[in-house]
Amino acid sequence: MALATRGTDQRPSMTRTLWGSTIGKKTVMAVSGLIMLGYLVAHMLGNLKIFFGAPEFNGYAHWLRTLGEPVLHYEWALWILRVALVVAVVLHAVCAYQLSRRDRAARPVGYAHKRARATYATRTMRWGGIILALFIVWHILDLTTGTAHPGGFQPGHPYQNVVDTFSTWYGNVIYIVAMLALGLHILHGFWSAAQTLGVGSAARERALKASAGVLAFALTAGFISIPVAVMTGVVS
Template sequence: MARTLWDSTVGKKTVMAVSGLIMLAYLLTHMFSNLKVFFGPEEINEYAHWLRELGEPFMHYGWTLWLVRIVLILAVVAHAVSAYQLSRLDIKARPEKYVHKRQRSSYATRTMRWGGVILGLFVVWHILDLTTGTVHPGEFEHLHPYQNLIDTFSTWYSNVIYIVAVSALGLHVRHGFWSAAQTLGMGKPHLDRGLKITANFLALALTVGFVSVPVGVMTGLVS
């Protein structure tokens, strides 16, 4: 049954929609937690410790965080694989004579496709920078995100990478939330306006929220 569902276009779109919503929930949480940097080092550094203590004593130290990471990794893989396979199916099924009629939808598809590639590359860089410290521009300090964020956003190239990626994220969320709603059966005429407003609001909130951190460092508001 699961195999039959996955092999169908509807199944792949459903997997893509559900995994996308899981990632959206994570992004909103991550964005709000990043804003703690504006309340000083103690606020955000204590939050980093709290994440690893979450669920104690039932869960061992750090286990809840790793559980969240595993779920997120599975969602990312499922989203990427289903997106790739749907893209291949779309290319195979597209007659050349309909190319002009499909120009508008193809533009949205290309935007999502390249936005996904940009975000995938950014995630790798972001982890190597602020999680493992492998490419961190300063002296990486474990469980000291405040100083690590300042180090990162004190370099021009980190700001460029981050702002470009966040801009791509905003566009991705704007179109992706709408597509997910259609796939999950919420695409009703009386809901259209509300869904469009929600999609635009989420995209704008995430973009502004994430970009505010490097802007805060660049302007000296966070130092």
Template sequence: MTTTTPRPATQAEQGTTAPRALPRWYRSTVFLKTVMAVTGVMLLLFLTAHMIGNLEVFRGEESFDGYAHWLREIGEPILGHSWFLWILRVVLLAAVLLHIGTATALARRARRARPVRYAHRPPVQGTYAARTMRWGGVIIALFVVYHILDLTAGVLNPVGAPGRPYTNVTADFQLWYVTAVYTVAVLVLGLHLRHGVWSATRTLGRHRPGLERVTSVAATAYAVVMTVGFLSVPFAVAVGWVE
């Protein structure tokens, strides 16, 4: 009597039921990468504006507090007081959730496509960048929660004075451990931004052999500028340039 060993189901056959229940465009890896790139660009625009706004602290308390109050008045009288900020927060939250969701989906697809690890895998830049993006994303997400509780809600701020952002910022960075946490988070953000800008540029159609070097340099330059810009405030407070 001859026994026949069942043929293992292919990856497509194993995932026939759940994936095919989704629209074809959603199941597309290209679509997920595009969503990740677009939401990443949205977050980059916010971070750039946020960093520039932070530099108002160097113009003094009146200027920095005035800038913070102006943000709450954008759109008036069509929008109510602080409505613009709440709309922005909702949009950013949606962008963050989509960014994390698509990143997770793509990572799972990559693992399913290669269920067995390579016995001898050559070290490549892409592997290091992927690992950095994963743990970096977790650190950034945790820091954002802390940052909101600190300077937005004022719960973790040493002063937590409502309507006095300059006082809250300077009180924060007079504490060495707050400056240290902020520094680590910003350095991780810089690494994340560098790879994110480079990857988004390729995904959105600028992957050309002649522009590869230019894209890499531009991504690195942007990440450095953002890192220095964000770190300039806590270090200026720590050394007494801003009081």
């Protein structure tokens, strides 16, 4: 009898219940997406320092590596940020994949009549995510490790490394395509996250839709302005 009682008392933990449910996975996607969005805003603002010249941009890059000193050692804060972002990206991607599988399993037979059921941004979320995942790998190999960097990678000279990358046609193409995919991803993802977490009134819904558009445009334009500036000689 005691054994039976212990068996019936075994219940899944709250974490497993949350992770196993559709709403739980959507919540994880929303929170991880907002974490990445916050990073993107900060990253774009930092990147725009390139318009103030090499000393300003290189100084900013050095400051990132000394952030938290003397409490933290050199680059510790940067590595903590990198690990947190990797966790957010992995959780976001895994939840997106699993939710896609569930959606297909719940609808094994295709629609009899093909028609547009969502915006262009919504329909391209999956491919946009794949493009961004591949871009992240290339971006790290190019400007962090220098493995895929054109010419000679110069540690400690991020300004020149950025100029070198965007002095090549393929560097510009890869970056601009990825940033356009990012804009579409944010356009739908920000609104989707707000819906998952609860937007409240109709007025807030309209405001969030407008905010999603403004944010997607601002980030896309801000990131793309850098390769354009290198191509046109504004940054050299």
